[in-house]
Amino acid sequence: MKNKYTEIVQELSDREITFHLIATQVLLLVIALVIGFFWFDDFSSFWELFIWDDKKIWYVGVGAGLAIVALDLLLMKMLPPSYYDDGGLNKRMFENRTVWQIAGIAAMVAVSEEILFRGVLQTHIGLVVTSVLFALIHYRYLFNKFLFVNILLLSFLIGYIYMVTENLLVTIVLHFIVDFLLGLAVRYDKQPPHEQEGKIHE
Template sequence: MNKQQYTDLINQLTDREIMFHLLLTQLILIVISTILGFFLFDDLSAFLHIFGWHDVNIWKVGGCIGLGVVILDLVLMKLLPPSYYDDGSLNERLFQSKPIWQIAAIAAMVAISEEILFRGVIQTHFGLIISSLIFAVIHYRYLFNLFLFANIMALSFLVGYIYLVTGNLLVTIFMHFVIDFLLGLVIRFSKKKSPRIQEGMNHE
């Protein structure tokens, strides 16, 4: 499948179908995490040990670096041609018509499921490089855009490094949430509307 075919496929899906596929994907990630975790961790307490609930780094490191990533992204969006951030309109379809609470729920769901699998399970047992490469490749739509793929690869290594340094999965979960939530808000309140959304507005 090439980029145009992928974009056409996304445009053929309804918003409800896109949300269904997102929920299904996150459920699959949780199931994979559960199966791998059952074999890779000695017991439940070993898994729970990677969650440090009273660690101030959750807010200080996860929050600040997450905010920094978003600010850098916004600067690059201003400086670079729009084509550099073209992901086939999936992010626009996900966030532009959603209320803030749904954007927060989506960001939280994705952050939790992806971080548990890629950092909590895979990186804990197979290392930073393998987990970061798998994380980047699993975001299939970015493979069509060299800049976005390099972007997601760099972000994957950054998040993995933060987990390596802090040893606390909650730090990267919160960091991931901050990035997705704030960028979701940027898309939600952007003046630019995707063709499907604009068409719906024109018929109101």
């Protein structure tokens, strides 16, 4: 199954990979919109999840994001490349992108996934179920036990931070920092191709 997935990834063009990424994120936003329409009393109750003048956006969101990236990069240096083998999708996604394109991808993923999983789902069904669902949608990580446990723990951490801060902007910024910096790490990695997998949480 994993070998078949890797073959499919390698056969996709850059345009097809971009299309699938955008389509996936739009789908997540549509799902959030539909579910949120029934679960929230009105739009204002959803908008209250965004606290714009909260200093925790910077010292929790940015701080936790940088700490997660630092730990991830350290583990990438210490562990065999196979531990971070996601089938080659992250390498294909970021190796030919500009810094601004990587930032755009990270922002799109952070906004759509946090709105659905933390803003809509966790707000109504709780941390545990939402964290498991978040890990499961990262289909390619199901082929790698280390990556699956990694994304599951990350999901619980982000969910816990959201539960404590009660501000969706904190986790959006955190998610963006992680994906953007790890995307840059994949983009500028000079190792041989088979060792360039890396891990992004989109």
